[in-house]
Amino acid sequence: MTTPDEAPPLVPGGTLITATPEEGRALAFQIARRSIKNIQPNVEVLKGGRPEYADDAEGLIAAAQVVALEFQTIAAANDYWRR
Numbered sequence: 832m833t834t835p836d837e838a839p840p841l842v843p844g845g846t847l848i849t850a851t852p853e854e855g856r857a858l859a860f861q862i863a864r865r866s867i868k869n870i871q872p873n874v875e876v877l878k879g880g881r882p883e884y885a886d887d888a889e890g891l892i893a894a895a896q897v898v899a900l901e902f903q904t905i906a907a908a909n910d911y912w913r914r
């Protein structure tokens with residue numbers, strides 16, 4: 832089990848600025864994953880729940896919404912890639 836002191840930084844590289852939308856989308860996934868790991872730092876518990884939510888359409892949609900919100904924030908921080 833990790834402790835909050837061992838958790839990776841929530842924003843990889845310490846910035847939301849990316850060169851391209853593709854990099855921004857990848858960053859959104861990283862941030863979403865790190866958020867979940869910080870919410871549930873016990874890897875055994877986290878992985879133990881996968882069989883319950885891996886095939887749950889509502890859970891997968893909710894996860895996609897989290898990534899979409901992160902991407903929306905990153906896109907705004909990048910001024911939508913400077914139009």
